[in-house]
Amino acid sequence: MKLFEERGYEGTTVADIAERAGLTKRTFFRYFTDKREVLFSGTEIFEGTVIKGVLDAPAKASPLDAVAAGLDASAVVFEQIPDRAGKRQALLDANPELQERERAKLAGLSGSVAAALRERGVTEPAAGLAADAGMSVLRVAFERWTTDPHGQDLRKLLRDALAELKSVTA
Amino acid sequence: MKLFEERGYEGTTVADIAERAGLTKRTFFRYFTDKREVLFSGTEIFEGTVIKGVLDAPAKASPLDAVAAGLDASAVVFEQIPDRAGKRQALLDANPELQERERAKLAGLSGSVAAALRERGVTEPAAGLAADAGMSVLRVAFERWTTDPHGQDLRKLLRDALAELKSVTA
DNA sequence: GTCTATAGTCCGATAGAC
DNA sequence: GTCTATCGGACTATAGAC
CATH class of the missing domain: 1.10.357.10 (Tetracycline Repressor, domain 2)
Structure with missing residues (x-):
């Protein structure tokens, strides 16, 4: 949510989210099938x-x-x-x-x-x-x-x- | 429609569609904002x-x-x-x-x-x-x-x- | 028409939990 | 010793920028 507020939804990449959470992109997709799903x-x-x-x-x-x-x-x-x-x-x-x-x-x-x-x-x-x-x-x-x-x-x-x-x- | 019947929706790329229509991928996206829109x-x-x-x-x-x-x-x-x-x-x-x-x-x-x-x-x-x-x-x-x-x-x-x-x- | 970013997948490797 | 979580990196296709 913080990232989305800072850069908007489109302006935030999955890699950004993963990094902020201390994970890799690959792991993000283990939890969410989609970028959208995170919301x-x-x-x-x-x-x-x-x-x-x-x-x-x-x-x-x-x-x-x-x-x-x-x-x-x-x-x-x-x-x-x-x-x-x-x-x-x-x-x-x-x-x-x-x-x-x-x-x-x-x-x-x-x-x-x-x-x-x-x-x-x-x-x-x-x-x-x-x-x-x-x-x-x-x-x-x-x-x-x-x-x-x-x-x-x-x-x-x-x-x-x-x-x-x-x-x-x- | 023919391509989708042959290979399914996922199995058909935009490049495939464009080629079959005698156009380039770029031109496809001039007519349709999305791959989905074609349907x-x-x-x-x-x-x-x-x-x-x-x-x-x-x-x-x-x-x-x-x-x-x-x-x-x-x-x-x-x-x-x-x-x-x-x-x-x-x-x-x-x-x-x-x-x-x-x-x-x-x-x-x-x-x-x-x-x-x-x-x-x-x-x-x-x-x-x-x-x-x-x-x-x-x-x-x-x-x-x-x-x-x-x-x-x-x-x-x-x-x-x-x-x-x-x-x-x- | 070319060039590039990003979503999303695949494979194999690694490390910790029980 | 098996099960599960993560990682790294390569790869494809969509989509948009120029």
Whole structure:
């Protein structure tokens, strides 16, 4: 993160990162398949929290509400590291190739959420559609949270975005 | 396409493509910013058709129904080249880096659709949410269309997916 | 059209942990 | 004695600079 802040993402080579960490380039690629991946470590914690939230939602909750429960549970993860989340977001905003990876990760999360819904007995295509809808809600809420100067509660933003979505598709 | 079928996407270098086309590598990069981009030319036609469909939808149509009108209009584009669409899909399925680009293109389309909705007077975040929902519907319908042996009418699949979405978010 | 930087891979070697 | 982590360096292809 320090290197990226100093020289930008493009301006930092894998060799630079490895050197700063006291390793060689070769070893970097043992830990990260990609240069991009280095900005996405820790993602699994977030994903795990979401999935747990989906599975733990009340049995009678609708598919979309179960997804919402998962997102709500995960909000805590971000709120613990707001400044790091902000810096990361700034890097993503400036680099299309990082945005591509971000979307791929979100698509992966959507797939996992859909699988969790199926465990709850939801069938396709409902599971996939509900999962995608959740990603959309997350995107809107998260964007507001990072944009807004001293953002409101992320969980409130999530609830608001969900309500908007329901009204749009009504 | 021939080269990709013979040697696969990874197994084909940009130099190979350029040579087959009677050009140099340098010239390839004048036309395509990326090796990946070569599989996404012609996309603009599709995007233009969608946008036109959104803008031409009845003034009283809901945001989501306007998006549906755009997708419906675009279905014709695919149905004209079903086998090419199938081959392309097979390449995408086998290469994660192409899937990333595909998602980026879809995200771009979503942004354009949202802009078209705003021209229709729809405000954010409704416009963005409706546009994203449309992408989700498109994904589900398109997947069924290419998977299903002798697929049904793509437009019917689109209508079905839209109905599913509405019921999921109800 | 040439020239160069960088991502990413492959091979083999080495050293420490248990 | 095997298993795992690191290293060094050579090599290819993409991509961009000039």
